[in-house]
Amino acid sequence: MKNGVSNILFKVVTVNKITNVLFDNLKEMKYFALFLALSMMAACTTTNGGDNNNLSREVNPLIGTDFTGNTYPGAQVPYGMVQLSPDNGLPGWDRIAGYFYPDSTIAGFSHTHLSGTGAGDLYDISYLPVVEPLSIADAPLGLHSKFRHQSEKAHAGYYKVHLDDYDIDVELTATPRCGIQRYTYNKSCDKAIVVLNLSKAMNWDRTLEWHVEQLDSVTIAGHRFSDGWARNQKLYFVSRFSQPIRSLEQDSTVVMTFDLSKAKGVLTLSTALSAVSMEGAERNLRAEAAGDDFNGCLAAAEKAWNEALGKVKVACGNRDERTVFYTALYHSMLAPTLYDDVNGVYRGPDSLMHEAKGWHNYSTFSLWDTYRAAHPLYTILQPERAADMARSIIAFAEQNGRLPVWNMHASETDMMIGYHAAAVLAEASLKGLINEAEQRRALAVCVATANLDDYRQIGLYKQLGYVPADAEGEGENWTLSKTLEYAYDDHCIAVLARHLGDDATAATFEARAKNYQNVYNPATGFMQPRLKNGEFVEPFKPEDYTEYICESNAWHYLWSVQHDVDGLIGLMGGAERFEAKIDSLFTYKPAEGEELPIFSTGMIGQYVHGNEPCHHVAYLYNYIGKPQKTQRYVTQIVHELYNNTPAGLCGNEDCGQTSAWLVWSALGLYPVDPVSLVYQLGTPLFEEVTVDLPGGKKLLIKAKGVSREHYTVREVKLNGAPLSEPSISHEQLMQGGLLEFVME
Secondary structure (H helix, E strand, C coil): CCCCCHHHCCCCCHHHHHHHHHHHCCCCHHHHHHHHHHHHCCCCCCCCCCCCCCHHHHCCCCCCCCCCCCCCCCECCCCCCCCEEEECCCCCHHHCCCCCCCCCEECEEECCCCCCCCCCCCCCCEEEEECCCCCECCCCCCECEECCHHHCEEECCEEEEEECCCCEEEEEEECCCEEEEEEEECCCHHHEEEEEECCCCCCCCEEEEEEEEEEECCEEEEEEEEECCCCCEEEEEEEEECCCCCEEEECCCEEEEECCHHHCCEEEEEEEEECCCHHHHHHHHHHHCCCCCHHHHHHHHHHHHHHHHCCEEECCCCHHHHHHHHHHHHHCCCCCEECCCCCCEEECCCCCEEECCCCCCEECEEHHHHCCCHHHHHHHHCHHHHHHHHHHHHHHHHHHCCCCCEEECCEECCCCCCCCHHHHHHHHHHCCCCCHHHHHHHHHHHHHHHCCCCCCCHHHHHHHCCCCCCCCCCCCCCHHHHHHHHHHHHHHHHHHHHHCCCHHHHHHHHHHHHHHHHHEECCCCEECCECCCCCECCCCCCCCCCCCCCCCCHHHHCCCCCCCHHHHHHHCCCHHHHHHHHHHHHHCCCCCCCCCCCCCCCEECCEECCCHHHCCHHHHHHHHCCHHHHHHHHHHHHHHCECCCCCCECCCCCCCHHHHHHHHHHHCEECCCHHHCEEEECCCCCCEEEEECHHHCEEEEECCCCCCCCCCEEEEEECCEECCCCEEEHHHHHCCEEEEEEEC
């Protein structure tokens, strides 16, 4: 999800053009110098490669904090409720995640962030250690400190920076529900100050109400209620300091002073979060951070990351390639986020408290993005969590009355389109991650959502077989995209129904899944917006970005038929014309000087890797017997559009999708249609990788001699037997063994 409001749909970013040119012209010296400069920007954070026992140190969390990645560099455990990270203190699209690499100020360290989205929200429970005199700028920055990137250190589960204005070192780590901070005051230890700012809000976020009370000499508690992208957010917290609070004053902020003379200037702060209550936060604190042990919490965070990242062990590869890969795997596991307390209680979208019995509730589902590659990755590397995510979606739908589209913090944001939770639920069901009773509940909420006639033109879609461009009412834009997204989701519902033996429902939704055919115009060779009277909208240019197509143009959405590629090939006139069209996608460049929207980044011709609708397209050559072209373009994307710099992501991270694409592709696989339970084959990034599978099985992937220049695959063998097609089934993959790419 790239931006999300129409008034910034066509915002132009100058660096967008520079970066697109950069990726297209790395061999030209005038841009190669710029590339080298960008590479050096992350020199302070690159890690030593080759240590599969401490993979947390191979992660560079600063990747994606520049350009349009919108990631944050702070501390978190896999899928943790807490995302403790620095905030620059300024609003703006570039600072959606709170932090933007070109900035030089820090205004606080807050406990909640969104990874790589296009919508600015959260930034809850923000602390800043200071000493007098204070550095205060005009609003919106306010209280802050300067910092330098040379003082930053970051790896999975850890972040450190020096606040230059106050000569204070700040270190961050986390548990699943707690943020742990360690401040080292290098001067003025007898009057150390910590400021808690619950009223400051950025971007779409605004504070509705806040409260703080002191529980004892070292503990405060309170809440922050806010409104923003997610409505009516309620967050409670309890913070414990390692030294007594000498004084506490409240006005627009909470100002606390400490005497750290006997503590050698060191103050540890442990903060637990809860969406339920202060008592819930206190319970979480006791369970996860009972002592003021920063090093112990850091060791536990690194252990959690080493276990999660260690599901995939790379036996070779250069330092930057390993860092890019493990950072991508890391980014893929920052969301969805844990949302229940240690006793299983969580806040639902109905504002009631619910209990997850025997499972954990999750939030932050960027489903328009993540159904494509991130959730399929979880089903293999984190099947228990993937099962709980499916349960969380079912529970949310039952409590909210329909499937989530993009939900977080017990709220539906209604961002983006489709009902792609259907894909996640169908995949979890087909892969046996949830039981039959849960699968039937999943089917019920999917069918109910898909039949909400007064919701986002679903009634017109059912009546006409497409969403008309002249539809009226709420959310009437993006009509062409809605037709294609609904058709795919209908396919997912049909597959789930067929799996459960509900043939009547399956037949209904199989017919609806063919609705993509109704917006294909053979006269233009593109999917084209259509009016209620059946006429196609004119004038029409496939390269135009219009209100009818979601964050894309007709070149991008032509391929959004993942469930029926053979049918799309037939519509387009056969394999030869299909191949020529994909060739054109990758070679037809925008006009010189053309102003492109903010989400059109990472371009190869009209192909846009910075946005999700194109993510599967390079793998479509496999369907017409041209896997060498898949291998060519996948290799180009992997090597040119991901790198070990702060600008190393060519578009929004989108809660793990952009990085999950890289993880899959680096393994030589991709789930074009997740519910097909078939993975298309590309070409691996590494010569040897071992993937830990459920049940103690292992998949060894080998590609001897593979490189940027040596990417063509002659044949692929599974346990010594050549594969007849450039694909492998989920069943075959889960059996483990040796998957060997024989390079030409």
